[in-house]
Amino acid sequence: MxxxxxxxxxxxxxxxxxxxxxxxxxxxxxxxxxxxxxxxxxxxxxxxxxxxxxxxxxxxxxxxxxxxxxxxxxxxxxxxxxxxxxxxxxxxxxxxxxxxxxxxxxxxxxxxxxxxxxxxxxxxxxxxxxxxxxxxxxxxxxxxxxxxxxxxxxxxxxxxxxxxxxxxxxxxxxxxxxxxxxxxxxxxxxxxxxxxxxxxxxxxxxxxxxxxxxxxxxxxxxxxxxxxxxxxxxxxxxxxxxxxxxxxxxxxxxxxxxxxxxELSYRQVPDSIDFHLVRAKLKALQGNSTDRVMEFDSRLQDKRYANEIAERYGLTYALLRDKQYKRADKELNELYRVMQSDHSISLLKNHSLGNPVLVESEYLQSGAMIEALAARVKLANKQIQDAFKIYQTALNTYPQHRALIYDYITALLNHQNAKAALEFINKQSQIIHDDINLYRLEAQCHSALGNHMLQHRAQAEVYVQEGKYRAAIEQLEIALRKDNGNFYQLSSIEARLRQLKEFVAASEKKQ
Ligand SMILES: [Zn+2]
Incomplete structure (x- = not known):
C-alpha cells in the first residue's frame, strides 16, 4: 500500500x-x-x-x-x-x-x-x-x-x-x-x-x-x-x-x-481565478521543485496555459520552493505586469508598493493569495520592510485570509517582535475560535517572551484540538507549577483543567 x-x-x-x-x-x-x-x-x-x-x-x-x-x-x-x-x-x-x-x-x-x-x-x-x-x-x-x-x-x-x-x-x-x-x-x-x-x-x-x-x-x-x-x-x-x-x-x-x-440547455461557465491559482499552487508544491520550475517555464514559453496569472503565480511559488529567490522576485514583477494588462479582472490601484491588487469577492481569495506569496518572496530576499508593508496593506484589504494572518505572525516572531505578534493573535482570537495554528503560534510567542505558564496553557489547547486530552491535562498541570502568572490567569487554568478532567472521566465511564 x-x-x-x-x-x-x-x-x-x-x-x-x-x-x-x-x-x-x-x-x-x-x-x-x-x-x-x-x-x-x-x-x-x-x-x-x-x-x-x-x-x-x-x-x-x-x-x-x-x-x-x-x-x-x-x-x-x-x-x-x-x-x-x-x-x-x-x-x-x-x-x-x-x-x-x-x-x-x-x-x-x-x-x-x-x-x-x-x-x-x-x-x-x-x-x-x-x-x-x-x-x-x-x-x-x-x-x-x-x-x-x-x-x-x-x-x-x-x-x-x-x-x-x-x-x-x-x-x-x-x-x-x-x-x-x-x-x-x-x-x-x-x-x-x-x-x-x-x-x-x-x-x-x-x-x-x-x-x-x-x-x-x-x-x-x-x-x-x-x-x-x-x-x-x-x-x-x-x-x-x-x-x-x-x-x-x-x-x-x-x-x-x-x-x-x-436535457439541459448548454451553459458556459467560466472558471474562477481561485480555481486556477489553487491548481497552480498544488502543482508547484508537488515533488521536485527544479522539475516544477522547468515545467512552468516551458508552459509559459509555449503559451500552453488556461490562465497566465495563475501560471506565473505557480512559477513564482516553484522558484521560491527551489530557493531561486532573486528570480522569484523578478517573476513576481512579471506577474503584476500581467495583472495590470488584463482588463477582464478588477484591480485595486492603491497598493503600498505601487503594485495592483485583485479585488476580493465572495468566492475570490486570489488577491490575498498573490499578496501572501509576494510577502514571502520579499522575506526570502531579505526585503523585510517591503514584506511588512505588504502584510499591513493586504490584511486591511483581506482581513480574514488565514494564510496572511499566520504568515504575518510568523514573520513578526522571526524578526524579534513576539510582543506585536502576541497582540495581533489576541485581536484575532476574538473573531477566530479553536484554531490550532493560532494556538501553536501563541505558544511560540509566550515561549519567546519567557511567559512559561501561558506557553503551556496555549500548548494545552493545541493538544485539545488534536484530541490528545491527557497531554493537554499534563500541560495545564505544568502551567500551574510555573509561578509567573497572576491570580486571574491561575484560576482560568484551574477551571480549564477541571473541565478537561471531567470530560475525560465522563468518556471513560461510558465505556
Ligand atoms: Zn461514489
Missing part, C-alpha cells in the same frame, strides 16, 4: 483493526457515542467517529495544512451545499486536501470529505471539480456511509472504531504492519462490503447532478470528469485510478449522466 494513501484505506483499516482489538485498549480518549446498541447510527455518532478519524488524518504527513487550499475547497463545497436542499440542518461538512498524486476523493463519516491534489490537478475545469464534489456531497446527504455502517455485521463495532482510530497512526508509521492486516481474508471481505454499491453510486450521481446544476456550474463537468477517469483507467498499471475502486464507474453511469446533461 502506498505510504501516502489514506482516505478510504485508512477508513477500512479502522474497521479491520477494530475487529482485531478489544474495545477497551484505547478507551482513554473516546468521544461520547451514547447508546451504540441501536441498529442505526445517529448524525451525532457519525460526526464523533468522523472527528476521531480526522484527528489521525491531520497528523499524517500527506494532510495539506494549507489555509488557502482548504479555504478554496470549503468555499466551493459550501456554494454547492447552500444551493441544494438535500443537506439536513444538523449535518456539517468539512473539505480538505491531501498531498497525493493519485486521483482520489472520498467521504468519511460525519461529513468530512478529502480530495487528493492529484484529483484537483486532473480536473480540467472548475465545473469538473465541482462535479466530483457534488457526487461526494450526495453520498453524505444520503447517509450512504451511515447506512452501510448500520448493517447487522457492524453493530457493536462503533465504540471500537472510534477508539482504534487512535491506533492508526502507529500502524501507518509502519506501513508493512498495515499491509499485513489488510492482507487478511477477513479484511478483504470487509473492504468489498464497504465499497459504495451501484445503487448508492447511481443515487449520488442523480442527486449530485442536481446540486451541480442548481449551483450554476456546467452540468457537463460531471460526465466529462468521469469520462476522463475511465480513459485514464486504461493506462494505469494496477488498473483503475483509486477513485474508481471506491466508486465503481460503469459506461451505463456515464451514459445516464450524459442523458441528464442533454
Amino acid at each position: 502506498n505510504n501516502h494513501q489514506i482516505g478510504m484505506k485508512l477508513y477500512y483499516s479502522i474497521i479491520v483493526l477494530s475487529l482485531l482489538f478489544p474495545a477497551n485498549i484505547f478507551a482513554n480518549e473516546l468521544p461520547d457515542l451514547g447508546d451504540i446498541s441501536q441498529a442505526t447510527i445517529t448524525t451525532h455518532q457519525e460526526r464523533q467517529i468522523g472527528l476521531q478519524i480526522m484527528r489521525q488524518i491531520r497528523a499524517d504527513p500527506s494532510y495539506l495544512n494549507d489555509a488557502e487550499i482548504a479555504g478554496y475547497l470549503n468555499n466551493l463545497g459550501n456554494r454547492l451545499i447552500s444551493s441544494s436542499n438535500e443537506a439536513k440542518p444538523d449535518q456539517s461538512f468539512e473539505f480538505f486536501a491531501l498531498q497525493d498524486p493519485s486521483i482520489n476523493a472520498f467521504a468519511l463519516p460525519g461529513g468530512f470529505m478529502g480530495f487528493n491534489s492529484g484529483l484537483i490537478i486532473a480536473a480540467q475545469s472548475e465545473s469538473e471539480l465541482a462535479g466530483v464534489m457534488a457526487h461526494e456531497i450526495a453520498h453524505v446527504t444520503q447517509k450512504h456511509l451511515a447506512r452501510m455502517l448500520s448493517g447487522p455485521q457492524y453493530i457493536g463495532l462503533f465504540a471500537s472504531i472510534a477508539a482504534l482510530a487512535l491506533a492508526i497512526l502507529a500502524s501507518r508509521s509502519n506501513p508493512q504492519a498495515g499491509q499485513a492486516v489488510l492482507a487478511t481474508a477477513q479484511a478483504g471481505a470487509i473492504q468489498s462490503q464497504l465499497n459504495f454499491t451501484r445503487k448508492h453510486e447511481k443515487e449520488a450521481d442523480r442527486i449530485g447532478f442536481n446540486i451541480l446544476n442548481k449551483a450554476g456550474f456546467d452540468p457537463h463537468g460531471m460526465s466529462a470528469f468521469f469520462e476522463r477517469l475511465q480513459n485514464a483507467g486504461r493506462y494505469y498499471e494496477n488498473g483503475a485510478p483509486s477513485y474508481l475502486r471506491t466508486h465503481p464507474l460503469t459506461y451505463e453511469r456515464i451514459a445516464d449522466i450524459e442523458n441528464r446533461t442533454r
Whole structure:
C-alpha cells in the first residue's frame, strides 16, 4: 500500500483493526457515542467517529495544512451545499486536501470529505471539480456511509472504531504492519462490503447532478470528469485510478449522466481565478521543485496555459520552493505586469508598493493569495520592510485570509517582535475560535517572551484540538507549577483543567 494513501484505506483499516482489538485498549480518549446498541447510527455518532478519524488524518504527513487550499475547497463545497436542499440542518461538512498524486476523493463519516491534489490537478475545469464534489456531497446527504455502517455485521463495532482510530497512526508509521492486516481474508471481505454499491453510486450521481446544476456550474463537468477517469483507467498499471475502486464507474453511469446533461440547455461557465491559482499552487508544491520550475517555464514559453496569472503565480511559488529567490522576485514583477494588462479582472490601484491588487469577492481569495506569496518572496530576499508593508496593506484589504494572518505572525516572531505578534493573535482570537495554528503560534510567542505558564496553557489547547486530552491535562498541570502568572490567569487554568478532567472521566465511564 502506498505510504501516502489514506482516505478510504485508512477508513477500512479502522474497521479491520477494530475487529482485531478489544474495545477497551484505547478507551482513554473516546468521544461520547451514547447508546451504540441501536441498529442505526445517529448524525451525532457519525460526526464523533468522523472527528476521531480526522484527528489521525491531520497528523499524517500527506494532510495539506494549507489555509488557502482548504479555504478554496470549503468555499466551493459550501456554494454547492447552500444551493441544494438535500443537506439536513444538523449535518456539517468539512473539505480538505491531501498531498497525493493519485486521483482520489472520498467521504468519511460525519461529513468530512478529502480530495487528493492529484484529483484537483486532473480536473480540467472548475465545473469538473465541482462535479466530483457534488457526487461526494450526495453520498453524505444520503447517509450512504451511515447506512452501510448500520448493517447487522457492524453493530457493536462503533465504540471500537472510534477508539482504534487512535491506533492508526502507529500502524501507518509502519506501513508493512498495515499491509499485513489488510492482507487478511477477513479484511478483504470487509473492504468489498464497504465499497459504495451501484445503487448508492447511481443515487449520488442523480442527486449530485442536481446540486451541480442548481449551483450554476456546467452540468457537463460531471460526465466529462468521469469520462476522463475511465480513459485514464486504461493506462494505469494496477488498473483503475483509486477513485474508481471506491466508486465503481460503469459506461451505463456515464451514459445516464450524459442523458441528464442533454436535457439541459448548454451553459458556459467560466472558471474562477481561485480555481486556477489553487491548481497552480498544488502543482508547484508537488515533488521536485527544479522539475516544477522547468515545467512552468516551458508552459509559459509555449503559451500552453488556461490562465497566465495563475501560471506565473505557480512559477513564482516553484522558484521560491527551489530557493531561486532573486528570480522569484523578478517573476513576481512579471506577474503584476500581467495583472495590470488584463482588463477582464478588477484591480485595486492603491497598493503600498505601487503594485495592483485583485479585488476580493465572495468566492475570490486570489488577491490575498498573490499578496501572501509576494510577502514571502520579499522575506526570502531579505526585503523585510517591503514584506511588512505588504502584510499591513493586504490584511486591511483581506482581513480574514488565514494564510496572511499566520504568515504575518510568523514573520513578526522571526524578526524579534513576539510582543506585536502576541497582540495581533489576541485581536484575532476574538473573531477566530479553536484554531490550532493560532494556538501553536501563541505558544511560540509566550515561549519567546519567557511567559512559561501561558506557553503551556496555549500548548494545552493545541493538544485539545488534536484530541490528545491527557497531554493537554499534563500541560495545564505544568502551567500551574510555573509561578509567573497572576491570580486571574491561575484560576482560568484551574477551571480549564477541571473541565478537561471531567470530560475525560465522563468518556471513560461510558465505556
Ligand atoms: Zn461514489
